[in-house]
Amino acid sequence: MRAGRVLILVIATFLTLGPAIWTSITPKPPGGGEAEVGLSAYRDVFDRVDYALLFWNTVLVTGLVAVGQMFTAALAGYVFARMEFRGETLLFGVVLATMMVPMQVTIVPVFMLIRGMASSRSTTTGTSSSAR
Numbered sequence: 001m002r003a004g005r006v007l008i009l010v011i012a013t014f015l016t017l018g019p020a021i022w023t024s025i026t027p028k029p030p031g032g033g034e035a036e037v038g039l040s041a042y043r044d045v046f047d048r049v050d051y052a053l054l055f056w057n058t059v060l061v062t063g064l065v066a067v068g069q070m071f072t073a074a075l076a077g078y079v080f081a082r083m084e085f086r087g088e089t090l091l092f093g094v095v096l097a098t099m100m101v102p103m104q105v106t107i108v109p110v111f112m113l114i115r116g117m118a119s120s121r122s123t124t125t126g127t128s129s130s131a132r
Contacts, residue, residue: 025039080092 076095080088080095
């Protein structure tokens with residue numbers, strides 16, 4: 001009985017991870033064509049793109065967003081816990097309602113907003129992206 005469960009889990013694991021593993025070891029060359037097994041296409045990408053700059057950008061933006069969210073959450077928490085004001089219940093309800101919205105609901109509107117920004121630049125090519 002236990003061996004059957006293990007066999008089912010092994011098959012499910014292979015079916016789940018198999019395509020990801022196959023994709024990672026057979027990259028498509030930039031110009032298209034036949035894929036060759038190996039890591040040469042990944043080396044080409046790392047040679048063309050400044051990943052140190054991209055990594056630093058990610059660390060900077062993530063750090064600033066996290067600090068900003070902690071700061072505003074601490075201020076809001078203090079105000080709701082210690083102060084009484086008109087509309088407190090309504091405002092607290094609005095804050096709770098916005099926290100209950102799943103992130104998946106906001107993905108498409110945020111994507112459309114970012115895509116529509118005229119000043120967005122591509123870091124890999126240095127050219128303006130089209131806002132169509």
